Amino acid sequence: MLAMGIDPGNAICGYGFVELKGNSLHGAGHGVIRTSPDMGRGQRLQYIYEKLHSLIRERCPDIVGVEKLFFNRNVTTAMTVSEARGVILLAVEMNGVSLIEPTPLQVKQAVVGYGQATKEQVIYMTQRLLCLDKKATPDDAADALAIAICSVHSWSAEKIWRG
């Protein structure tokens, strides 16, 4: 079972793949999509959309987790990242893959077991849980792997629930 996690962003958008074999999790690749401020707003969105659309089509994940955004201060940033999130959700839908939308709290709980965990704790536990030789970099890719781990948990829980 292959899960993909996406950490939405306009300038840098992280992605990561996690494979569940039996009861153990393994990292199955990660990276980031970067767009330049020199690109127009539409161009940046098109670039993110096309890269993710190709990645999903190539790797055929069973589920894709896209983190829900949580902002309480900068509305302008929230709106820019949400525009990127819109085209990310479109890429998932266009490929007909099941979508999971974990909150930052759920991701921290799934990976560290504690909703108030720090960014460093999440990255450290992601490396441990996926048996990675070294820390996934940049942080956006590590976050995407954490989102993928959380999505596997949600998927497993739902599977048990449904029988």
Added chain:
Amino acid sequence: MLAMGIDPGNAICGYGFVELKGNSLHGAGHGVIRTSPDMGRGQRLQYIYEKLHSLIRERCPDIVGVEKLFFNRNVTTAMTVSEARGVILLAVEMNGVSLIEPTPLQVKQAVVGYGQATKEQVIYMTQRLLCLDKKATPDDAADALAIAICSVHSWSAEKIWRG
């Protein structure tokens, strides 16, 4: 010269076409795209994207104006509408059409001549300026026509500026 205006929304997304012939403006069609709350979030975005993509491809506007959002209170609403705005900008970019992003203030100034104009004044002046037999409905479609008028103004101003 044909301009399209889009009033971004997740549940209801308005669009309108305005034609500039010589020095006069004419309404060239308007409507709304509605999505149901029963649809998944990705499905709604896909529906909006595909409808707008087809409309732009069929009508071949010279420019598309997509209103900039202005929110200062409800961040959750701002984020949902921004997701829709993301797929709208993608549809414009995919068709290679020039994008104009007027603010609500610029739209009001272009149509009523006054940045603090009410919604009713904008709708009334839109009908007058485009010589429409009756008020465009629903409001989201009338707003989209106002955005198209403003986009024609920006386009004309830029044309004069560039020579």
